[in-house]
Amino acid sequence: MVTSIQQRFAAQVGSTPDAVAVSAPREGTALTYRQLDERANRLAHRLLSLGVRPGDPVAVLMERSPDLIVALLATVKAGAACLPLHSAYPKARMQQITDRAGARVLLTDAVLRERGLPRTEAVVEPASDAAVAASPATDPAVACGPDAVAYVIHTSGSTGEPKGVEVTHRGVLAFTADSSWRASHQRVLSLAPHAFGVCAYEIWMPLLNGGRVVLAPPGEPGVATVRRLIAQEGITALHVTAGLFRVFAQAAPEMFAPVEEVLTGGDVIAPTAVRRVLEACPDTTVRAMYGATELTAFAAHATMTASCPPTGRVPVGRPMDGVEVRLLGPDLAPVAEGETGELYVAGDRLARGYHDNAALTAERFVADPYGPPGARMYRTGDLMRRTPDGLLEFAGRLGDQVKIRGFLVEPGEVEHVLARQDGVAHAAVVVRDDGAAEGKRLVAYIVPGAAGVCLDDLRRAVAALLPGYMVPAAFVTLDALPLTPNGKLDRAALPAPERPVPTLPSEELTPARQLLCGLFARALGLDAVGAHDSFFELGGESLQAVRLASRLEAELGVEVSVADILSHPTVAELEIRLRDLTPAPL
Template identity: 80%
Template sequence: MVSTSIQQQFAERVNSTPDAVAISAPVDGTALTYRRLDERANRLAHRLIALGVRPGDPVAVLMERSPDVVTALLAVLKAGGTCLPLHSSQPLARLQHITDRAGAPVLLTDAVMRERGLPRAGAVVEPATDPAVAASPATDPGVASGPDAVACVIHTSGSTGEPKGVEVTHRGVLAFAADSSWGPAHRRILSLAPYAFGVSAYEIWVPLLNGGRIVLAPPGEPDVATVRRLLADEGVTALHVTAGLFRVFAQEAPGIFAPVREVLTGGDVVAPAAVRRVLDACPDTVVRAMYGATELTAFAAHATMTASGPPDGPVPVGRPMDGVGFRLLGPGLAPVPDGEPGELYVTGDRLARGYHRDAALTADRFVTGPDGTRMYRTGDLMRRTADGQLEFAGRLGDQVKIRGHLVEPGEVEHVLGRLDGVADAAVVARDDALGEGKLLVAYVVPGPAGVSLDGLRTAVAALLPDYMVPAAFVELAALPLTPNGKLDRAALPAPARPAPAPAPDDLTPGRQLLCDLFARALGLDAVGPHDSFFELGGESLQAIRLAGRIGAELGVEVSAADILSHPTVAELEALLRETSPAPL
């Protein structure tokens, strides 16, 4: 029997392997079999139905990474609802906007998120402590969903100043999970990404719908030590890391992937030197570059690289996955010749239904071809090579990739323009100091009363996800314009590199070494002991790199979270003196 919904496919896996482990969480020793996960999800699904959730209704999920997250997502589907995953590290104001737009749905949460603060919702349920959940039946509620029903709404950056909700269908997830590339190498998958991102289709549904196991990383940003330990100790066979994180791991610990059969990477341009470095250190591991979008239910194309076949040039986009059609089209949707660039349009069952409550944007991005086929306009320029693979040739419009996330600078501009003291603003992407990716730079024209750039950074951070907060703010008397009155982006000045505070004369060797490690991770000439990692342009990927270097050079274990919560050398040194017996 062909499954028509995610919950039906999962039920078949429960029937075939009820005692196999579905989820393991090494951080606390939790392990759930398929039968146990099914029962927990059934109880919560009955509770949701009792609260009035009906087929198609959105249910928000805001939790730390844990088995409870997977239980909650599955329960929403079993109740016939639509998952509305919320990113636990995003500002409360953004989460409130998303839930308000969804009509104040039921919110599933946990104690950690409740302590941090929750958006207002129609009802709030903490499944781990709700007695009504524990008292509900463990039997399947039997609510059916059709293949074209919306399984989840995942929010990404939008050009209008508001996040856009991508409606991913049951059909799309089922087609994605059934891809032939998910063979034995993908039986035990490490889950690192936030569940509110599109890659959750791979990390959650590929193992669960194929009888495999999810290995959950602990909450927070991954670091070299934690990932190395999980891969070595938990029998992980495959994982996905963003192109930026892959580059950091390739630089700091290229042998980290030796225990796994495949490592997937993508979300941005994959550095060929990083791939070669990993393959040299892990000759038995396959590196697979992935291309896709949330609108395509995660990945739609892949390119496989091995030690015997490493990339000898730019890493290609590759070939389409099962059931995916690619068309390279020019003006008037006319096909372009092989070797010439054209915009990539994608067809197949994986296409999202559209954008939540945005018919105009849906009509703009999901179009009908001359033959009547529904297509998704990616906005990516591609060309077809002589061997039939696609390679990236640029991007149409203003969208940019920041740390693996597709960001509309216009959304950041909208947020800046609404803040007090800002008369005009522009946001552009520039190459970072290390030449390894893009960062956002905000150019601000202050109003008559002036403006504090530090205050703007704080205000933006309260409204947008961390990867959308500009790394630098530049004050200008006026934005430069072209002769026809448009913003002259080429005339915007590069942000000045921050100057470190003078180092004190009594700088100890240990503190000096930490200052040097901070500087190297940030691509700066020097860093003072009281300079803030954030104010110097630091972000999570650089924190992961820095944590790895501190571990390698000082022999102490430090996490990216430690650096983000202790952002100066002096603060981090004090933490290390408390937690490590090794002298600094």
């Protein structure tokens, strides 16, 4: 009986040793299943020599590359739990996650080592470590039970600290064995950071089913990059978040034509975006995915095709293999057919719980009164109802957790960070959806202390402690937070933030700068943008940067990456960068 990821992978190596397991087109490198297995074995032996024991966390901070896949596989082969760190996280957050997990060993690469690492007892750079190269290529044969932790993914937590979700080998094996992966998922494009729960689909699903992981270049993917990879690498399936899917559907819906299935989710999916893709790609299937890290990625899905497009809102759909869903009321009794209830999920895909947080684990993973003795179910906090044809349909959320750009965020964690900053007397963080093209955004309301507060300094301080998607898009100062008669925050009385005011150009702009200022303004939804205004200080976010990059490509015929915009956020700076990229004078 297969009880671990490494056992399942070993069986796949035996079946298809010479098939390509992972490729990195930008680097021009590829590893067969045998090569990946041997490299992972060497690194696993190195980890064991450093004293890594079964169940120990091993931090992994690496860019998207074949070495990353080797590191993840080697960690589970050593019987340890992967502790992935996102390279875009501030160093303070990485240190917080590493310290809380108790990780003594960190795996990294040359690029991220140069940027600075969190402190650990040992740091290994597998690509250049002589001890790794000298280690045996044989399987370390570390036994691992199905309930052992395979990896720990950290998400936003309401107490001011991220919470670590412990995903088990059992959960990964159940997820990757789902029957929906058998037909169209042989060449999967990996776009997401490995520190997010979708890694179960992008990495483990292909590797445990004989498919190929095709790695996108490091960083935020742009329209041109994804379109080229799909066409050149024969991509059969990929997952993009709902926000990114909307951008791609608007910019270049035909890009998905070679793909058999496009998975999307993580937030409300725009039905107009789905219809636009299906009209441009009638042979492509779009599949809506619902899930959570606590459910080992996805738990329910809804298939949409050109012959059966969404006519209204996109449904959550039906449960996947081995997943049991229950719509329950506050008393845990099933709600009547057609009524709204909270969604509880049971089955083998449930995570073990939250690392070092028994109280939260007991709150979210509760006894299942409808299952066998000892069974558990996960309380999602999502309100749903069943349609007459049996599909689950989203109806809202309980509590304060919200989805921002596809990430589950606890506004309370952002409030905790703000409240600790100098000059802040009181802080409140709410989600607003004022009809902006990008949907929901976080807004921070600040009551300054006696010495006052500089909002620019406050924004920078928060950005040094939280991931970009948790940094409020707007900061508003108030004399006092409005309260209801019973003393609670009166969210309805909080004012809408004013739109940022760009600097109007005082000098006459060249034709090139006029073009770029216009494109910046369109992407940001502003009337005008000055040549020295920062895209991000004017409220720009990653999805708007993807849209801007697409428009620059359409206007100039040159591929501009999101990284180019991140590092050159003003028109004046980007103009200089474009001179290096544009074949003709700009």
